[in-house]
Amino acid sequence: MPDLSALPSVEKLAASLESAVTLPRPLVNLYVRRRVQHFRQELLAEKSHTREEIEEDVRETLINFASSRLQPVMNGTGVLIHTNLGRSPLGPRAAAALEAIGTGYSNLEFDLPNGTRGKRAGYLEEALACLLETPAATAVNNCAAALVLTLRTLVSEGKNEVIVSRSELVEIGGGFRIPEILETSGAKLVEVGATNKTHLYDYEKAITPQTALILKVHRSNFYLDGFIGEPEIPEIAKLAHDHGLPLVEDLGSGAMMNTDELAPIEHEPTPQECLRRGIDLVIFSGDKLLGGPQSGIIGGRADLVAEIKKEPFFRAVRCDKLILTTLQESIDQYLETKANPTDSDVPVLKFLRTPVEDLRERAKKILSQLPDGPSIEDTMARPGGGTMPRSEFPSIALKIVPQGQSLTKLSRKLRTGKNALVGYTTDDALFIDLRTIFPEDDGRLTEALQEALA
Ligand SMILES: *Cc1c(COP(=O)(O)O)cnc(C)c1O
Numbered sequence: 260m261p262d263l264s265a266l267p268s269v270e271k272l273a274a275s276l277e278s279a280v281t282l283p284r285p286l287v288n289l290y291v292r293r294r295v296q297h298f299r300q301e302l303l304a305e306k307s308h309t310r311e312e313i314e315e316d317v318r319e320t321l322i323n324f325a326s327s328r329l330q331p332v333m334n335g336t337g338v339l340i341h342t343n344l345g346r347s348p349l350g351p352r353a354a355a356a357l358e359a360i361g362t363g364y365s366n367l368e369f370d371l372p373n374g375t376r377g378k379r380a381g382y383l384e385e386a387l388a389c390l391l392e393t394p395a396a397t398a399v400n401n402c403a404a405a406l407v408l409t410l411r412t413l414v415s416e417g418k419n420e421v422i423v424s425r426s427e428l429v430e431i432g433g434g435f436r437i438p439e440i441l442e443t444s445g446a447k448l449v450e451v452g453a454t455n456k457t458h459l460y461d462y463e464k465a466i467t468p469q470t471a472l473i474l475k476v477h478r479s480n481f482y483l484d485g486f487i488g489e490p491e492i493p494e495i496a497k498l499a500h501d502h503g504l505p506l507v508e509d510l511g512s513g514a515m516m517n518t519d520e521l522a523p524i525e526h527e528p529t530p531q532e533c534l535r536r537g538i539d540l541v542i543f544s545g546d547k548l549l550g551g552p553q554s555g556i557i558g559g560r561a562d563l564v565a566e567i568k569k570e571p572f573f574r575a576v577r578c579d580k581l582i583l584t585t586l587q588e589s590i591d592q593y594l595e596t597k598a599n600p601t602d603s604d605v606p607v608l609k610f611l612r613t614p615v616e617d618l619r620e621r622a623k624k625i626l627s628q629l630p631d632g633p634s635i636e637d638t639m640a641r642p643g644g645g646t647m648p649r650s651e652f653p654s655i656a657l658k659i660v661p662q663g664q665s666l667t668k669l670s671r672k673l674r675t676g677k678n679a680l681v682g683y684t685t686d687d688a689l690f691i692d693l694r695t696i697f698p699e700d701d702g703r704l705t706e707a708l709q710e711a712l713a
C-alpha cells in the first residue's frame with residue numbers, strides 16, 4: 260500500500276495560500292485541488308515526495324498562475340510597440356473616453372436629434388475618412404479581420420483570383436500568413452514574380468477573367484536588399500484600373516505622421532500616401548503606430564467600403580463601443596493636432612520623440628536612489644510591433660550586473676513583483692531601457708529595483 264501521508268489537505272493548503280495571491284477563492288481551491296491530485300497520482304505510482312516539496316510546488320504553481328492575470332507591466336525593453344506587452348498604450352484622452360462610455364449608456368446606435376435608431380460608428384467613419392483624405396472608411400476588430408473581410412467581399416465564385424508578388428507573402432506572427440489568410444477568405448492565391456524582383460509584366464500576365472483584385476502587402480517586419488526591384492504603386496494601379504480591378508494594400512502599421520520627422524528612423528509609408536498613389540483600399544492596424552486600440556481600419560473608394568459593410572461577415576468582426584470610443588478619440592486627436600503633431604498625447608509618439616538627454620537625466624535620478632552597482636548605458640530602442648525592422652534609435656538604459664544573485668533570478672523577481680518590470684538581458688547584465696517607461700512610473704520603477712536589489 261503506497262504511503263499517502265505526505266499529501267496535504269486541499270482545504271488547509273488552500274486556506275494557507277489565500278494570502279499569497281489575490282485571486283478569487285474558488286480559483287485557489289481549484290488550482291490547489293488539481294495540483295494535489297497530481298501528487299496523489301505520483302505517490303500512488305510510488306514516486307516519493309515530502310510534504311514540504313508538495314506544498315512548495317503548489318505554492319509556486321499558484322503564484323505563477325496568479326501572475327498570468329492581465330495586469331500592468333512596466334516596459335523596459337525599449338521596444339515601443341511590443342506585441343507581447345499589449346502594443347500601443349492609449350493616451351489619457353482615450354482612457355477618459357473609455358471610462359465615460361464604458362460605465363454608462365451611450366448613443367452607440369441611437370440618433371439623438373430624431374430619437375430613432377441610429378447608425379453605429381457613423382461619426383467615426385466620417386472622421387476616419389477625413390483623416391485619411393479619402394471618400395470612405397470603416398473599422399473592425401483588427402487588421403487581420405479587416406483583410407479577411409475585404410477579400411471575402413471582393414472575391415466571388417467565378418472571380419476569386421488574387422494576385423500577390425512573391426516578395427510579399429509575409430508572415431506577420433501569431434499565425435498570420437498571407438497565403439493562409441487568402442485561403443480562409445475563399446480567395447485563390449496567384450503568386451507572381453520572384454522573391455527579389457517582380458515586374459509590371461508579371462502582374463499583367465497573371466490577369467485573367469477570374470482575377471478579383473491585386474493585393475499589395477507592406478513588408479512591415481522584414482526588408483529586402485541587394486538585387487531587388489518592383490513596379491511603383493501608380494504603375495500597378497494603372498494596370499489594375501485598366502482591367503477594372505481594385506488594388507488593395509495591407510499596410511500593417513498605419514503611421515499617421517512622418518515617422519522620420521519624429522526620430523532618426525525610416526519613413527514608414529502612411530495610408531494617405533498609399534491612397535494618393537492609386538491604392539483603392541488601404542488596410543492597417545489601429546494599435547501599432549497609430550497608437551489607438553486594437554482595431555483594423557479600411558479606407559478608400561466609397562463603393563468598395565459600402566460593399567464591405569454589406570458583407571454578412573462584417574457583423575462578426577464589428578467593433579464594440581469601447582473600441583469605437585477609444586478609436587474615435589485617437590482619430591479626433593490626429594485631426595486636431597495635424598498642424599502640430601507633437602501636441603499629440605499618444606504615448607508611442609511621445610516615446611519616439613523624447614530626447615536622449617531627458618532620458619539620461621531620469622536615469623541619473625533613479626540611479627541616485629539605488630545601491631551602488633547599476634550604471635547608465637547608451638542603448639538603441641526600436642519601434643517594434645513588426646514595423647520598421649531596420650530602424651533603431653538612440654536611447655538610455657539602466658544596466659544592472661547582479662551581485663549575489665543570478666541574472667535569471669533578478670529578472671524573474673522584477674517580472675513577478677508587485678509592479679511587474681520587464682527588461683532585456685545581454686551577456687551578464689539586465690537592461691532597463693527608459694524610452695518605453697512612462698516618466699510618471701519612475702518612482703515605481705525605482706521601488707521595484709530597490710526591492711529586487713536589496
Ligand atoms: C501587423 C500586421 C497585420 C496584422 O494586424 P493585426 O491588427 O494584428 O491583426 C497585418 N498585416 C500587416 C502587413 C501587418 O504589419
